[in-house]
Amino acid sequence: MKFEHYGLGLAKGLVVTLKHALRRPMTTQYPEEKLVVSRRFRGYELVWYEDKCTGCATCAKSCPQGNIEIVTVQQGDLYKVQKFELDTGRCMACGLCVEACPYQALYMGMGYERARYRRREVVLTKEDLKPSPERQPSGYAYPEVAEKLPEQTLLVYRK
Amino acid sequence: MVLKSEPMLISMGPHHPSTHGVFRMRLVLDGEVIVDVEPMVGYLHRGIEKLAETRTYTQVIPLTDRLDYLGSMTNNWAYVIAVEKLASIKVPERAEYLRVIIGELMRISSHLMATGFLGNELGCTFTPLLYMFREREKIMDFFEMVCGQRLTYNYMRIGGMSQDIPEEFLPAVKKFVAEMPHYIDEYEQLLSENEILLARTKGVGILPRNLAISSSVTGPVLRASGVQWDLRKSDPYSIYDRFEFDIPTGTVSDVYDRYLVRIQEMRQSIRILEQAIKQLPAGEARSKVPLLLRPPVGEAYAHIESPKGELGFYLVSDGSIAPYRCRIRAPSFTNITALKDMLVGWKIADAVVIFGSIDIVLGEVDR
């Protein structure tokens, strides 16, 4: 070790930390303070519209994990979805199923507090996947939905 | 009288705070001095190359996110370039620019992490790391904005991007690009002239130029060894030949040079970002590619300059919907080849610093 700068380098560092000590902390106090997530947020749940779904199983085929299970029964010309199950414990929220859906029946969800105590609770069935006031579809792959969602909070604009 | 002593064997890792995950070094110590070292990897081996053989070409993209999880976007990029080369797919102009913008943001973020953790390994009690987290957080915000997630992006697609950027993206990035040099100045003020940091890093862990080349070391480590080799310049992929930037290189090839090279690369990335934002054309961000892509029989090797070094994908196609063989040339993995040469003779405290200066990510080493 040589004091090449006679300790001035150390003093410079001290000035930087002191300057930071006078700044406002950057931390977000999470449970009380929540940031608005992206409009294209890929939450750990899907929002599924039963009326639009034709049971074509394109989503199941596009899933890298083989996570989506679809069973359909034929009713005349149409197919009725009997079982639509998604194991969110294995879902990696890649969004490929949503992109693949040709009938706009599948959306990513906006939720992110998805921890559960039991494994069976993370398996979402037909009823769990339907939209509700708490389960809003996100704008991922659907720009027209994204436009209506609130703007994301960005740290760049934080003072 | 010569005191009888025997070497002490220490297993550093896989549960060690500064081995960047689950890396393990089998150190043979003489007092505090390292006599021998054997890197041991494989604690995070998930067989991504094997998994890729059972997935369609599009389904492999989420897997590549899980290689170098501090540089997921560039992993996506390398993979899609390889597939595009294999299937001769043309990428729209706008998508190329977006890829450059996203890729350079990723490089800044990854280098921030590398420098911050280097500071942490030097014993800075998290201060530089937390300052750098602040800027990384902003970049993560951008990525969340474009693709909806903060770590496993899965943003690039074969033949473009999954979606075009939202309109609020560019102003925010412009603001970030304008502010960032100031923050880098601040880091440099905190670290670059600090005598303790100089003492700990100057002349430490020297990797001579020839050894670096023959050890297949790439990326900032190779450039710190004085080799002007950056795939963005030497083999311009995508549209890098349209931008003006310099390749920072080191002279002493020690830890300090690697630190400086990373800092300067961040500045160069900002230069590229400025140009790319200015030139960004309008148009489509994704070309029409069939959902189940069947590339012709053949093989392709595509490489990009990822933040860690040369990331390459060697794809062999047999004409089916899944790659026949997907070999990943991971920069982190080859960069630790020269670890022993850098470590022997140094103290145990230098081991973590030298190791940290290589900047590996275990997701990529073990794949």
Next chain:
Amino acid sequence: MTVALSGKDLATRIGKAIPQMVISIADNSITVKSQGLFQVAKFLKETPGLEFDMLVNISGVDYLDYFEVVYHLVSLKHNHSIVLKTICLDRDNPVVPSVVSLWRGADFLEREEYDLMGIRFEGHPNLRRIYLWDGFKGHPLRRDYL
């Protein structure tokens, strides 16, 4: 721009120095017999004008009938590249000469190929499994491994 050298030109140059080793030639790659791999690699590394000083990657590909080992070589000095391939037909005991003595970087890459593909690199100083543990049965990246 890295120039991908033409396989044809290179094959003739190799053929002059080390005859009867090149099996097939593609646009940017040459395939050589595994016995001659080391000589060819040495030739590529040391011939002035070629000087492939960096070994970028080693990939093993299992084509079920034979193994193909692919070496991506690049010269930082001249900024050109070539793909060198070799094949080994013996499925039970595939052996390829090691190039660690030419390029240090082959060390881990060859160990990885040995671990996952089961190709033995003769002359490697420390050919042990790298990812999997020592008692692991089989080589997972082979196409017939389930």
Next chain:
Amino acid sequence: MGILGHFQKWLVEHSVPDWASYVVPALTGIIIALLFLFLMIIVFIYLERRGLGRFQIRPGPNRAGPWGVLQAFADFIKIVTKEDIVPYAADKPVHFLAPVVSFFSAIMILAVIPIQKDAYITNLNIGILYVSAISSLGAIAIFMAGYGSNNKYSLIAAMRGVAQLISYEVPVLLAIAGVLLISGSLGMVDIVESQNVPFILLQPLGFLIFFIGVGAELNRSPSDLMEAESELVTGYHIEYSGMKFALFYLGEYGHMVVASAVMTTIYLSGWKGPILPPAMWFLVKMVLVCLVFVWIRATFPRIRVDQLMSLAWKFLLPLALLNLFATALEVMWQDKIGWEQFPWPFVFLNLGLAIVFILVGSKLLFKTGGGQVEV
């Protein structure tokens, strides 16, 4: 005679039994010292964690109690409810005793610290000697912990710790010797009494050496080599958990409290100061010293072990000797001018000397290479 002495006298005058007049004041002193130490440890832990948070642009612990003031208590409850794990191959008695030694050496020093003119437990006439002797006990605790745990990381840390503490005793004591020359006494009260100008001004170089040395002895960043969390995980207390770990933690902060108290006493003119009551001044100065420690911890990387040694032997020791020499010369002239009347010329003289010595020292004395060893 201190407050406890008066108390004893009062007891004797009111004809309590002889033994009680000794035991009662002694017990009172011990309890007061313990309470003071615990209180200050909690204050210091709070300052350290919140202060470190502010330096790192985060709020720091703010959940337990208002502004997180109860965080230390919450941590304590958590830590005592943890299982006490002793390694199978540990040297059990040594492993058990190490935290105790670490903590009690901190309390013992407190006995001679005068918080106010009369507020001390005892006024030894060899106060400084006592302080430096007891503070070295910390090294023994660290060595016991490192050796007794039977862990390789701990052992390396213990060896580092002993080497470091022994090395830094030398410059620290030489720096204190400069103070002693001026004050002319080893007693803590006398040292404070003799500070018309705080000795930090009269002995800037001595203070710097003392500060660096104490930082190293206290195991504070940038010389926290014994618990270097990035290298040796946590060093000597890697195998400690539960209450024993809590004792180490208390011991570590206890030493810091004591060190800032000693520093306040000998360099920052103890309880002296305008307006505020004297004891308040003492606490304010201690807290300031603590904040400087936190500030330094938030900024600097850690020094390597061989660099730390060469810093002690090649840089601090010569400077301390020079400082002592210069001080001795000044004390020789003292008769002609006198410290009491004209301290300010000496303040500027010493400041100038300190700068010259540091510049010369960093150019000439202190050069070490990269540190690679041939193996």
